[in-house]
Each structure stands twice: as structure tokens, then as C-alpha cells.
Amino acid sequence: MKKFEVACMPGDGIGVEVVPEAMRVLEAVAKIHGGLMFSFDTFYWNCDYYVQHGRMMPEDGLDRLSQYDSVFLGAIGDVTKVPDHISVWESILTIRREFEQALNIRPAKIIQGVHSPLVNPKDFDLIVVRENSEGEYSTVGGKMYRGKDEIAVQNNFFSRRAMSEAMHYAFDLAKKRKGHVTSATKSNGIYHSMPFWDEVFQEVSTDYPHIQTDSQHIDALVAFFVTDPSRFDVIVASNLFGDILTDLGAGIMGSVGIAPAANINLNGKYPSMFEPVHGSAPDIAGKGIANPIGQIWTAKLMLDHFGETELGDLVMDAIEKVIQSGRTTKDIGGTLSTKEVTVEILSELNNY
Structure with a gap:
């Protein structure tokens, strides 16, 4: 059994809504593989944590994250609580630099169904x-x-x-x-x-x-x-x-809500970090309408990084089929909720 240990940081805003949905997709593809398993530990180090503790993560936060195979990040930022130059520099940018994540990789492509x-x-x-x-x-x-x-x-x-x-x-x-x-x-x-x-x-x-x-x-x-x-x-x-x-x-x-990103460590000393492009989107946070596809496509990049490219391709294929059929959130022309879009992607994966 191949096992990957992943540190999940949902972060702020819609991050806490979309990260669990992507975790469900990763668990589903692990079952498809049969010999693959994910172990998730969730760390709520975000702007609320800063308000309580005066820092974006505990003193040993980096040491704890360094023990994992990857970091799976949702979104960081809530300017009503913490200025962006603090929240970003004390979390995302600190992780990128201390973990020597030398490259940021972001794909963009036309997907039928997205205008x-x-x-x-x-x-x-x-x-x-x-x-x-x-x-x-x-x-x-x-x-x-x-x-x-x-x-x-x-x-x-x-x-x-x-x-x-x-x-x-x-x-x-x-x-x-x-x-x-x-x-x-x-x-x-x-x-x-x-x-x-x-x-x-x-x-x-x-x-x-x-x-x-x-x-x-x-x-x-x-x-x-x-x-x-x-x-x-x-x-x-x-x-x-x-x-x-x-x-x-x-x-x-056609939508920042579907765009993924990967922060890659090249030397193997530290984990890489995977995060969608969209940010915390405070205007729609808590409404259950955030598009989970950016986070799920980001999970596909993490699968690729782990060498599980066939599973990554399955996830991407499921994403594209769901988008093409209009089973999406409002931002790209659909009517479904965050969780309902994930259900549709899981349904496509179950066909494999």
C-alpha cells in the first residue's frame, strides 16, 4: 500500500469550504487505485488564528509541516482581521521560501463549457x-x-x-x-x-x-x-x-475559480505545496456557492507530483465532463452548490 501524508490548511474564506471537497475526490481516486491511501491532518492556521495568537502559525509550524509529503492549502486572507502583507508574508510566502519551493506552476487551458x-x-x-x-x-x-x-x-x-x-x-x-x-x-x-x-x-x-x-x-x-x-x-x-x-x-x-497552482520543491528536502489561484473570496464565503474545481484541479497537480499521473488524468477528465455538461456553480453558468459539484465529479469517477 502506497501512502501519502498530506497537511491540509483550509485557511480563510472559501478555503474552508473547498478543501474538504477536494479531499473527498482524493479519497475517491485512492479507492480506484486500490493500492493507494491518503492520510490527512488539518491545521486551522489562518487569520482567526492570528487574531487569537498574534501569528499566522505556531512557532513550530514549519517543523510540523515539514514532516508531510505535501501541503494542501485552500486560501489565506481576511483583511477585516489581518492586513494582507502580514497574512501572506507570515504564511504562504514563509512556507514557499523556508521549504525551498523554487517553482510555481500554473496551467491554463480552454475547457468546453467555460465561457x-x-x-x-x-x-x-x-x-x-x-x-x-x-x-x-x-x-x-x-x-x-x-x-x-x-x-x-x-x-x-x-x-x-x-x-x-x-x-x-x-x-x-x-x-x-x-x-x-x-x-x-x-x-x-x-x-x-x-x-x-x-x-x-x-x-x-x-x-x-x-x-x-x-x-x-x-x-x-x-x-x-x-x-x-x-x-x-x-x-x-x-x-x-x-x-x-x-x-x-x-x-x-473564463474563471479564476477553476485555476490551480503548485509550489514545487526540487531537491526533496521539504514538501511541495498546492493551492488554487482564486484566493479566499470573502464576498461569497459561507454561502455554499464557491466553485470547488480550482481546488480539485489543484489536487490533480498534487497527484501528478506524486507520480500518479494516470489518476490525475482521471480527475481532469471528470472535471471537464462535469463542466461540459453544465453541472457547475453559478460563476461559470451552472446552478449547483459547492458540494453538489463535488458529487457530480465523484459520480464521473465512479464510472471508471
Whole structure:
């Protein structure tokens, strides 16, 4: 019996509603496999915890999470209780950095049944590989002076090691897909870091002579995401550029509520973390109408990471069948509740 131990952090808002639904799906695919088992421990370390304890997780929180095979996160954030720069930096970003989760992976694709806002989206199917540990999301910098002379300095930092890891991962991924990698850059406007990024990209590309490449300035790249996303296969980007592109990717799919993400540890020292893109969505929290598909698709990414790609494909197939038949939540044109959508996905899985 193969067993995976998963630390579940439902978090805030709709996270507490969608994480249990995805856990039900994982338990269902484990039964289909027969020789697979999931063990879940749930940690309610969120903004309510901060209000009670003055911190987003206990002092030994990272040590406890490090004992698991993966972290399965719902959503973090409730600005009525904790400012975002505290809740995010003391939870998600701390986990990403302390667990050396060097890459953030986010797919976006056309799914029949989800209305894309694009007039002619074609059948795009792309993945953004985002460097997840440094770049523009640095704490290096500070503020000086007060009043009209006040200034803020924010330093970005880029290492050859981190860039190379992200780029090699992107090229290896492209070998399994359509064989094309696009680099997101801005070397015509950012003087030091982006020419360095371009230089490393060219060096890495020589290791993959059969993979086609191109390099796009980020402003043009986001335009192409809107006008012709089907031209892309794998995109590799810095922390900030990747963050922007992936939210746009969710938008052109037609709903941020279905978009998944994975934070990948490459060295095996710590668990990877899996979280949907949608956030805590406080406007619909507690109403039972949150779309669970983003969390369930995220579970599919976790299955892939565990090497259970066939089971991951079953989950994705069930998701697409449910969406195509209109058995969904209101945000993508259906009438079902959060739990009812999960029931429909489980029903599809039972057919296998």
C-alpha cells in the first residue's frame, strides 16, 4: 500500500469550504487505485488564528509541516482581521521560501463549457513556470525620510542558480508537451536583471536543441495572451512577471475559480505545496456557492507530483465532463452548490 501524508490548511474564506471537497475526490481516486491511501491532518492556521495568537502559525509550524509529503492549502486572507502583507508574508510566502519551493506552476487551458471572455480563444493549452523564490519578491530595501521627501527602495535579486532551475524545468516540461518555450523578459527597460535573465535563457536553451524558443517582452506577452494565447506552450518567467501572467491566464480561461497552482520543491528536502489561484473570496464565503474545481484541479497537480499521473488524468477528465455538461456553480453558468459539484465529479469517477 502506497501512502501519502498530506497537511491540509483550509485557511480563510472559501478555503474552508473547498478543501474538504477536494479531499473527498482524493479519497475517491485512492479507492480506484486500490493500492493507494491518503492520510490527512488539518491545521486551522489562518487569520482567526492570528487574531487569537498574534501569528499566522505556531512557532513550530514549519517543523510540523515539514514532516508531510505535501501541503494542501485552500486560501489565506481576511483583511477585516489581518492586513494582507502580514497574512501572506507570515504564511504562504514563509512556507514557499523556508521549504525551498523554487517553482510555481500554473496551467491554463480552454475547457468546453467555460465561457472565455476572448472572442476567438481557439484551443489554447499553456503552462507558466514561475521562478518562485527571489526576483522582484524580495524583502531587501527600506524607506528613508518623512513627508514630501519620503522614499522607498525595493531591491530585486536574480541568481543564476534559481533562473537556471526554472528554465531547465520549463524545457523538460516542453519535451513532454508541444516542444516550445517562451521566455518572459523586459530587457529593453530593466537594465541589469533582465539582460542577465536573457543570457541565462540562451545558455540553458543550448542543452535542448530540439525545443523551439522565443523571448517576449512582458508588455507584448500579455497582449498576446489576450489576442492569441494558442501560440504558447510553456512560458518561463520571473516571480512578478509569472504572477501577473498566471492571473491573466485564469482570466482568459473564463474563471479564476477553476485555476490551480503548485509550489514545487526540487531537491526533496521539504514538501511541495498546492493551492488554487482564486484566493479566499470573502464576498461569497459561507454561502455554499464557491466553485470547488480550482481546488480539485489543484489536487490533480498534487497527484501528478506524486507520480500518479494516470489518476490525475482521471480527475481532469471528470472535471471537464462535469463542466461540459453544465453541472457547475453559478460563476461559470451552472446552478449547483459547492458540494453538489463535488458529487457530480465523484459520480464521473465512479464510472471508471
